[in-house]
Amino acid sequence: MADLLHRAELPYDVEDEYRPEPAPIPLPPAWQDGSFRIGIHTSIAGDIAGSLDTAAKLGANALQIFSASPRMWPRGGTRIADADAARFRERRAGLGLGPLVIHDNYLINLASPDRVMRARSIQAFHDELVRAVSLGADFLVAHPGAGMGAPVPQAIADIADGMRQAARGMKFGGLRILVENTSGMGSAVGSRFEEIQAILELTADLPMGVCLDTAHTFEAGCDITSEEGLEKTLDAVDRTVGLARVYVLHVNDSRTALGSRVDRHENIGDGKIGRKALGRILNHPRLGPGALRGRAFILETPIDKPGDDRRNVRALWELVGVDEEHAPKAEAGFSMTRGEKKPLAQRTPRAQRAQRKKVAVAKGRGKARKGGKKVKSKI
Numbered sequence: 151m152a153d154l155l156h157r158a159e160l161p162y163d164v165e166d167e168y169r170p171e172p173a174p175i176p177l178p179p180a181w182q183d184g185s186f187r188i189g190i191h192t193s194i195a196g197d198i199a200g201s202l203d204t205a206a207k208l209g210a211n212a213l214q215i216f217s218a219s220p221r222m223w224p225r226g227g228t229r230i231a232d233a234d235a236a237r238f239r240e241r242r243a244g245l246g247l248g249p250l251v252i253h254d255n256y257l258i259n260l261a262s263p264d265r266v267m268r269a270r271s272i273q274a275f276h277d278e279l280v281r282a283v284s285l286g287a288d289f290l291v292a293h294p295g296a297g298m299g300a301p302v303p304q305a306i307a308d309i310a311d312g313m314r315q316a317a318r319g320m321k322f323g324g325l326r327i328l329v330e331n332t333s334g335m336g337s338a339v340g341s342r343f344e345e346i347q348a349i350l351e352l353t354a355d356l357p358m359g360v361c362l363d364t365a366h367t368f369e370a371g372c373d374i375t376s377e378e379g380l381e382k383t384l385d386a387v388d389r390t391v392g393l394a395r396v397y398v399l400h401v402n403d404s405r406t407a408l409g410s411r412v413d414r415h416e417n418i419g420d421g422k423i424g425r426k427a428l429g430r431i432l433n434h435p436r437l438g439p440g441a442l443r444g445r446a447f448i449l450e451t452p453i454d455k456p457g458d459d460r461r462n463v464r465a466l467w468e469l470v471g472v473d474e475e476h477a478p479k480a481e482a483g484f485s486m487t488r489g490e491k492k493p494l495a496q497r498t499p500r501a502q503r504a505q506r507k508k509v510a511v512a513k514g515r516g517k518a519r520k521g522g523k524k525v526k527s528k529i
């Protein structure tokens with residue numbers, strides 16, 4: 151009784167009110183430390199986790215991969231086994247790589263007017279999202295699609311609608327979809343920044359952003375080789391999609407001319423954009439990590455000679471003023487290709503042309519490029 155009385159006398163304290171524990175504020179991922187993030191597209195052939203070791207051996211601290219074969223429609227289950235995904239995430243954390251960018255399958259076309267193609271594309275894009283989440287990816291880069299004769303506004307609406315259908319019921323975690331600008335080949339949507347802006351506006355309920363490819367930008371007609379041209383281009387990006395939404399840049403030189411609308415990547419410094427202009431882009435105050443923490447610069451350059459991959463990574467570090475001693479350590483002599491000679495017929499059309507030219511030059515026919523420097527391969 152006395153106890154009851156005693157309790158009744160206690161005044162009500164607002165601090166006694168039940169309040170749930172506030173949710174912890176998630177820490178930013180380690181790769182958003184304000185440093186330059188330089189990456190390269192690496193191969194998943196053999197073992198998907200091997201792509202991480204490849205990136206590290208090439209001296210990169212970020213990477214891009216395909217999460218399945220990029221030129222095939224997946225046959226049946228394309229989900230990554232939980233154990234493999236866990237091993238991948240663990241290995242990535244161990245190597246300190248980030249961001250992890252996944253590029254979507256080349257066959258996906260969310261703008262296709264063909265119903266079967268569209269259904270396949272939506273399903274495949276959904277599978278891309280599922281795999282990206284299971285691997286713990288930060289970004290999924292997607293080509294917008296090609297209208298194949300459909301009017302551009304229709305193609306844009308179909309792309310946005312397709313992405314929203316593919317994302318239905320998804321828990322994104324930290325994943326963001328990045329729409330990549332294109333060179334405007336054929337009926338490809340996305341060579342004008344206004345088109346990408348329109349896609350982003352129609353997908354406002356999804357975590358979206360933009361991937362800017364230097365080669366595509368140049369091939370679509372933006373002269374990023376001059377200081378004024380770069381300023382104009384950055385203003386155009388900012389006015390439309392907003393520079394703050396450009397999370398990844400694909401840093402590629404271009405084999406084709408300004409405004410060619412033909413997408414051919416070239417090694418850093420060997421193309422029509424050139425080393426100086428690419429250096430200006432990487433060091434631009436509106437593009438560097440000082441403007442957006444964790445913004446990544448990813449190479450998608452060809453490997454004509456073994457070691458081109460490693461040399462392109464080094465070239466980017468050099469362009470941002472990080473010498474070999476301070477950059478992530480590359481493994482001497484390492485390359486994704488070992489330079490074994492496949493029979494001519496099994497090589498890519500591009501490698502076949504290069505080989506035929508080499509033979510022609512060796513036989514005294516054909517023209518050597520730049521004093522024959524390119525002709526004698528130093529494998």
Ligand SMILES: [Zn+2]
Pocket residue numbers: 253291293330
């Ligand atoms: Zn791409």
Ligand SMILES: [Zn+2]
Pocket residue numbers: 330363400450
């Ligand atoms: Zn690209």
